[in-house]
Amino acid sequence: MSAFEFAAPTRLGPALDLLSSCxxxxxxxxxxxxxxxxxxxxxxxxxxxxxLLDVKRLPETRQLSIGSExxxxxxxxxxxELNENPRLASLLPGLMESxxxxxxxxxxxxxxxxxxxxxxxxxxDTIPALIANSAQCEIAGARGTRQVAAADFVxxxxxSCLKRDELLLGFRVKRPSKGFGDxxxxxxxxxxxDIAVAGVAVSMELDEAGVCRDSRIAIGAVAERxxxxxxxxxxxxxxxxxDSDLGKAGAxxxxxxxxxSDKRGTAEYxxxxxxxLCRRAxxxxxxxxxxxxxxxxx
Amino acid sequence: MSxxxxxxxxxxxxxxxxxxxxxxxxELLRDELGLIGTKEGCGTGDCGACTVTLDDRLVCSCLVLAxxxxxxxxxxxxxVAGPEGLHVVQRKFLELAALQCGVCTPGLIxxxxxxxxxxxxxxxxxIRYWLAGNLCRCTGYDKVVRAxxxxxxxxxxxxxxxxxxxxxxxxxxxx
Numbered sequence: 520m521s522a523f524e525f526a527a528p529t530r531l532g533p534a535l536d537l538l539s540s541c542x543x544x545x546x547x548x549x550x551x552x553x554x555x556x557x558x559x560x561x562x563x564x565x566x567x568x569x570x571l572l573d574v575k576r577l578p579e580t581r582q583l584s585i586g587s588e589x590x591x592x593x594x595x596x597x598x599x600e601l602n603e604n605p606r607l608a609s610l611l612p613g614l615m616e617s618x619x620x621x622x623x624x625x626x627x628x629x630x631x632x633x634x635x636x637x638x639x640x641x642x643x644d645t646i647p648a649l650i651a652n653s654a655q656c657e658i659a660g661a662r663g664t665r666q667v668a669a670a671d672f673v674x675x676x677x678x679s680c681l682k683r684d685e686l687l688l689g690f691r692v693k694r695p696s697k698g699f700g701d702x703x704x705x706x707x708x709x710x711x712x713d714i715a716v717a718g719v720a721v722s723m724e725l726d727e728a729g730v731c732r733d734s735r736i737a738i739g740a741v742a743e744r745x746x747x748x749x750x751x752x753x754x755x756x757x758x759x760x761x762d763s764d765l766g767k768a769g770a771x772x773x774x775x776x777x778x779x780s781d782k783r784g785t786a787e788y789x790x791x792x793x794x795x796l797c798r799r800a801x802x803x804x805x806x807x808x809x810x811x812x813x814x815x816x817x
Numbered sequence: 818m819s820x821x822x823x824x825x826x827x828x829x830x831x832x833x834x835x836x837x838x839x840x841x842x843x844e845l846l847r848d849e850l851g852l853i854g855t856k857e858g859c860g861t862g863d864c865g866a867c868t869v870t871l872d873d874r875l876v877c878s879c880l881v882l883a884x885x886x887x888x889x890x891x892x893x894x895x896x897v898a899g900p901e902g903l904h905v906v907q908r909k910f911l912e913l914a915a916l917q918c919g920v921c922t923p924g925l926i927x928x929x930x931x932x933x934x935x936x937x938x939x940x941x942x943x944i945r946y947w948l949a950g951n952l953c954r955c956t957g958y959d960k961v962v963r964a965x966x967x968x969x970x971x972x973x974x975x976x977x978x979x980x981x982x983x984x985x986x987x988x989x990x991x992x
Contacts, residue, residue, distance in 0.1 A: 523839035525821060525884045551882070558880045559861045561839060571838065573885060599874060623950020624928065625865055628874040629881070711949050 522568035523561065529576045531659060534686065539661045541570060542683040548572055550686055552580070552595040553629035555622065556638045572686075579659070579688045580633065585610065586694065591657075593689040594633020602627065610694065612807060613701030613720055613800075617648035620705065623712060633687050639673040640714075642740035646673065647720035648703045650737035650747050652692045660685035670737070670747040698725040700807030704800040705739070706792050708783075715740040716784040719772060719796040721804040723755060725812055731755045736768060736797060741776035741789050748775045751797065765801040769794030825886040827852065828896025836883035843867045843878040845886065846893060854894035854923050858952070865951035868924035869893045875931050877950075894923035897930060906930050906968045915964035917955035925951045929965045937973040941966070 528534040541548045547569040551557050557571070574580045580595035585606055592601065598618040601607055608615045614632075621644050622630055635645045636656070649669035656667045661684050669690065674680055681687065695701075705718035718739035726732045736751035751771035758764040778789035820835040827850060834849045843860075846852045846869070855878055858866030862880040869878045870892035897904045906929050909915070916922045925948065932939060932947045939947065944965050945958070953961060 523837075525838035525882060527884065527887070551885075554880050554882065554885075555862055558841070558882065562860060571882065573882075575885075597874070622862075623865065624932075624947050625868055625875045625877045625950045626862055626880075628871070628876045711946070 522566065524568075524570040525573065526570060527573035527576050531577055531579055531688075534572065534574065534577060535659060535661055535684065537570075537572060538686065539684045546570060548683070550574055550637065552631045552634040552637070553597055555626050555630045556634065574686055577688075582689065583607075589691050589693050591689055591691050592632060594636075594687045595631045596633075597628055598622075598630050598632065599624070599627040601632070611652065611692065611701060613703045613722065613804060614645065614648040614652055614692075617644045617703035617718075617720065620644050620703070633689060636669070636672055636690075637679055637681065637687055639675070639677050639679045639744070641676055641742060641744055642715045642718070643673075643745065644703065644705060644715055644718055644739065646745040647718055647737035647739040648701065649690060649692075650745060651701060651703075651720035651722040651735045653722075653735060654690040654692045656690045657688040658685050659688050664688070666691075673744040676743050695811075696724070698727070698808055698812045699723070700725075700804040700809070700811060702800045702803035702807065704796045704803070706796060714783065717741050717776075717778075717789045717793045717796055719793060719800045721752075721768075721797065721800045723752075723760070723801075723804050723808050725760075725805075725808045727812070729759055729809065729812065731758055731760050734768075736772065736801070738772050738776060738793055738797075740783075741772075741778040741793050743777075746775060748772050751775070755801070760801065760805045762798070762802075765798040765805075766794075768801060769797035772797045821884045823884055823887050825889055825891060827891045828893060834883075838882070838884055840883040841879050842869070842871075842881035842883050842886055842891070845883040846878060846891070849883075852893055852895050856920050856923055858920065858924075863950075863952070864921070865924045865928065865948075866921050868927045868951065870927065870931060873931075875928055892927070894927055897926055904930060905971050906933065906965065909964040909968040909971070910961075913960055913964040913967060915956060915960040921951055921953040921955075925953065925961060929961075929968065932965070933969055933972055938969055938975070939965075 551571045551573045575595045580593045582593040584591045632645045635643045654669040701722035703720040705715035707713035723734040734752040734755040739745040751768040754767040773794045778786040780786045856866040858864035862877040867878040
């Protein structure tokens with residue numbers, strides 16, 4: 520195990536300098552947040568020497584701010600900490616339930632949404648929820664910070680858009696207004712602690728009359744990465760979100776899925792249940808949006 | 818490769834140790850500090866046998882790197898009993914025979930104690946969800962759940978007991 524090096528900078532500048540100098544000298548680095556994927560890889564599939572850069576002591580990655588316009592969630596905040604925040608759970612219930620589905624109490628004490636995104640698994644549960652909420656990822660690098668939409672952050676199986684001298688600080692979402700609801704549902708063969716066979720996140724916004732004025736739907740575990748299904752959301756816009764509308768959105772999800780067959784399920788099965796999950800998640804998001812319309816300002 | 822100097826507090830006692838950058842907290846506890854109450858099961862965060870608290874939050878010590886412990890507070894099974902004797906959770910595990918081979922027990926007790934510190938009167942479903950990351954191949958979990966309920970009752974006696982559930986965990990089976 521002595522093939523590794525470790526650094527835990529407390530300021531962003533030195534962290535980025537370290538990444539840049541490693542990138543220039545060809546030294547391999549890996550960013551460490553909660554470690555629930557990285558440390559398993561270190562001990563099993565990938566023992567190659569590298570510098571582990573722990574980003575949890577950077578204030579930027581631990582920052583959580585709920586502003587009047589938007590919400591910023593630091594990349595390295597453990598999901599247990601996020602789930603204990605009642606304001607966050609009431610503002611973004613779908614995103615928070617996607618994080619709450621991942622792992623045991625112990626895993627949630629470490630695992631972060633930023634880490635789930637950077638691990639770039641096709642089945643990462645928080646990724647569809649980030650995409651459905653139009654999250655913008657804030658990336659820091661030697662040349663400054665840049666923003667990338669969550670839908671474009673993952674580029675392939677285990678691959679993100681991060682360059683070797685960059686790190687993810689966190690993500691920003693618009694603070695939901697009245698009439699907003701989101702939801703995430705996945706299918707697993709058991710009730711807890713498994714990897715999604717398929718997953719769907721739905722967000723929607725209703726106007727005062729209950730008509731859907733915006734909706735975004737994203738699917739997970741049915742392609743090489745999580746996908747935004749723009750046409751599925753469009754099927755709901757302008758409707759009062761009847762079962763038939765959700766059925767059309769589900770059909771768009773099936774049409775956009777390009778699943779593989781593996782031990783978790785066949786491609787045919789995944790394509791079928793993604794539509795079912797879309798209808799159900801859409802119904803939950805709709806219920807939340809209606810409750811938000813009727814309730815007090817959030 | 819150079820060893821790293823780590824200063825950490827384990828069960829309230831300050832320790833200074835040298836560790837390898839790739840060593841885990843579990844290895845630090847067992848091999849460097851001789852605290853062998855924490856067990857290694859799977860080594861990949863699935864079984865919970867190595868459960869400890871890190872700044873009062875439950876983690877799998879096999880999924881924490883030793884240098885990450887710098888300046889942090891670690892709590893292990895060795896710190897659960899007080900000078901006056903066993904902790905209620907430990908006593909109830911013994912009284913109600915909530916263990917057989919015992920490999921999962923340190924992790925289960927650390928996790929159960931942490932649950933009761935956060936939620937003093939959890940209902941059965943909350944207990945089962947909270948402990949879902951602690952695998953036990955002997956007991957079938959039923960006696961474990963009874964022991965945690967008995968410990969909760971003794972720690973927080975109440976006439977009209979209302980078992981509450983954790984706020985974020987759904988009671989419905991997950992899809």
